[in-house]
Amino acid sequence: MFHSALLPLAADAGPAASTPQLVLAALIGIFVIVGLIVWLKMHPFLALVLGSGVLAIIAGTGLTDAFTSFSTGLGTTVAGVGVLIALGAIIGKLLIDSGGADRIVDTILDKTPVKRLPWAMALIAFVIGIPLFFEVGVVLLIPVVMIVARRMRVNPILVGIPALAGLSALHGLVPPHPGPLLAIDALGADLGLTLGLGLLVAVPTVIVSGPLLAIPLTRWVRLAPPVSVLGVSDATAGTAGGDAAGDGGRAGDGGSLPNATAGLRKPSFGVSVLVVLLPVILMLARSLVEIAGATETGYGTVLEFLGTPLVALLITSLFALVAFGTAVGRTRQQLGDLVGSSFAPIAGILLIVGAGGGFKQTLVDSGVGEVIASGIADAGITPLLAGWIVAALIRIATGSATVATITAAGIMAPLAAGLDPTQAALLVLAIGAGSVFLSHVNDAGFWLVKEYFGMTVGQTFKTWSLMESVLSVVALLVVLVLGAFI
Secondary structure, eight states: OOOOOOOOOSSTTSOSSOHHHHHHHHHHHHHHHHHHHHTSOOOHHHHHHHHHHHHHHHTTOOGGGTTHHHHHHHHHHIIIIIHHHHHHHHHHHHHHHTTHHHHHHHHHHHTOOGGGHHHHHHHHHHHHTTTSOHHHHHHHHHHHHHHHHHHHTOOHHHHHHHHHHHHHHHHHHSTTSHHHHHHHHHHTOOHHHHHHHHHHHHHHHHHIIIIIHHHHHHHHSOOOOOSEETTEEHHHHOOTTOOTTSOSOOTTTTOSOOOSOTTSOOOOHHHHHHHHHHHHHHHHHHHHHHHTTOTTSHHHHHHHHHTSHHHHHHHHHHHHHHHTTGGGTOOHHHHHHHHHHTTGGGHHHHHHHHHHHHHHHHHHHHTHHHHHHHHHHHTTOOHHHHHHHHHHHHHHHHOOHHHHHHHHHHHHHHHHTTSOHHHHHHHHHHHHHHTTSOOOTTOHHHHHHHHHHTOOHHHHIIIIIHHHHHHHHHHHHHHHHHHHHO
16 A cells, blocks of 8 residues: 555644634635735745644644644655656656657547547547646647647647546546645555546546537637647648648648657657556556455565556656667667656656645644544535545635645545545545646646637636536546445
């Protein structure tokens, strides 16, 4: 099981402060975080640090110990989650720069008729989105969306929404993305089980909020086929797949992105997909062995070791170095530089995730989380629905899916201690579903999508924001159905 054991409360006998004081501490701490991010535009890392200190002091922690729990939680979280995020960044960087992602896109689009393009884009996003951070996936796929929309002469919403739905669902529901990893760590859930259930939830969620929803959205927001991507013409963005002025008869013509692979061999489709799916296969195999009770057998011991998240991602990273490095003609020095460059984009993510772990630990050690969780239990709200509501409210307020996941996981951690492994995994997914609800003007993703598609603010609300809300609600419904039967 992948999780750090929740540290004991600062006072074993229970919270030192009264219940009203603890509730007030939680509300003010969250208000400080939200206010600093929304109104003062402060970086979430600093906002989480300050919010944790305010919460601890109001909850009765002495000034000298105000940041003790925060520091402990930050260290524990980075130790447990940070390494996995770093390994995932290496895999994603190699996948993109080697042309492996292009190969997956080209192969799928090349065999897709026009009427099935929305489904193909959802599939591409679903596969590529497993190891890639959301923003990286957007930057990778949206130019492809625009090229395909131009060649097929269709509304870019028709092919763009399915791609965005696939990326967003994976971002909120499936490890090794930072949000799900952090929630798994905070709630003591099993990573392999959460991964399997996350994929199970993501499939119908993407179908409904992607290809099916895209059809009415194209009627509500009519966009002409694009002539450029952020000011770059299709001719400039075209690749070896075909001339930008081609006949438009095949989606695969020019479907890939410009990349720095001149002079290098492009990896095959099979190898590219294997790199993406290898950690998933290893972690799911470990979960199956544990469910079957075969961990004491010879093969069970091996699979349990190979499926440990750190080992699975490390093996995949080493395999990617060969498949996307030496096998395609890169030198060792080039590979070293490429790996080094993969860490810069995740520095901010690691700081936010670590600070979120510190805030979570402050909630736990002060007794605030226990009090709020007891209130939720007494109110008769199921943990799954409560987790979704808390995450959705924080998401709407801050615009950050990661902050929403962190806060909700910290609040729900005491309730998760009494859940069986399946319910704990579903709670992670419920929180993840809530964390992507209603992206609007305080979310960087809102503006990223707006600019790429060349839409107005109103059109972005009618497409992107609506899609995120539908995705969040559908994922919650699927989680609740699974929770009722398993």
